Amino acid sequence: MPEAATGCVAPAGSVLATGGPEPATLAAHRQNGGSTMTARVGKPAPDFEAPAFTNGEFGNIKLSDYRGQWVVLCFYPGDFTFV
Amino acid sequence: MGVQVLAASTDSRFSHKVWQEAELAKMVPGGVPFPLISDATGQIGRAYGVYDEESGVDIRGRFLIDPDGVIQAMEVLTPPVGRNVTELIRQAQAFQHVRETGEVTPAGWQPGKPTLKPGPDLVGRVWESWKPAMAS
Structure with a gap:
């Protein structure tokens, strides 16, 4: 994971355009409601880059850096939630 | 089995750090060994269809992604029910x-x-x- 300066704020995570039939820019992605990048089985997982906390360090995570490995991507409602 | 886990919520990375140290480390010695991703704008959750606009959080969705970056399986739950890892x-x-x-x-x-x-x-x-x- 690349070292990152621990400023008060970091750029929010963003979905990365992957070319092809999908919009070439994030602005285009927003304009059409992001509908072309909705996750589906059998289709490429939308790539993204975002700040993360990993093993005591802050740094950015990019999904496509894990190409070649099996990945389980889990979303959850929030830190300190009960379930 | 060789599967990399990535976890994401709309919390900041600072919140992730404190949660890891204050609670998760008491459940798992040393804390969980995978990245906790900050999806502060919900943009990633939207792309995966799990961002709830009303509550402003990513609901429980999990996606199994193969080595080619293709989604092979997914499961999405509303917040009150936890997952079954088995x-x-x-x-x-x-x-x-x-x-x-x-x-x-x-x-x-x-x-x-x-x-x-x-x-x-x-x-x-x-x-x-x-x-x-x-x-x-």
Whole structure:
């Protein structure tokens, strides 16, 4: 994971355009409601880059850096939630 | 089994750090060994169809992604019910087996159990090798 300066704020995570039939820019992605990048089985997982906390360090995570490995991507409602 | 876990919520990375140190480390010695991703704008959750606009959080969705970056399985739950990791592991093992062998796994398959080899000879004869009791 690349070292990152621990400023008060970091750029929010963003979905990365992957070319092809999908919009070439994030602005285009927003304009059409992001509908072309909705996750589906059998289709490429939308790539993204975002700040993360990993093993005591802050740094950015990019999904496509894990190409070649099996990945389980889990979303959850929030830190300190009960379930 | 070789599966990388990535977890994401709309919390900041600072919140992730404190949660790891104050609570998770008391459940798992040393804390959880995978990245906690900050999806502060919900943009990633939106792309995966799990961002809830009303509450401003990513609901419980999990996506099994193969080495080519293709989604092979997904599950999305509303917040009050937690996940079952056993089924996730079973699915990962089944998809890995399918990728390695080209065989297919019938309902309820577990590692070491019989698989099916699709082809003309199998049509109408699944009943010979697979019984409903094997579904769970």
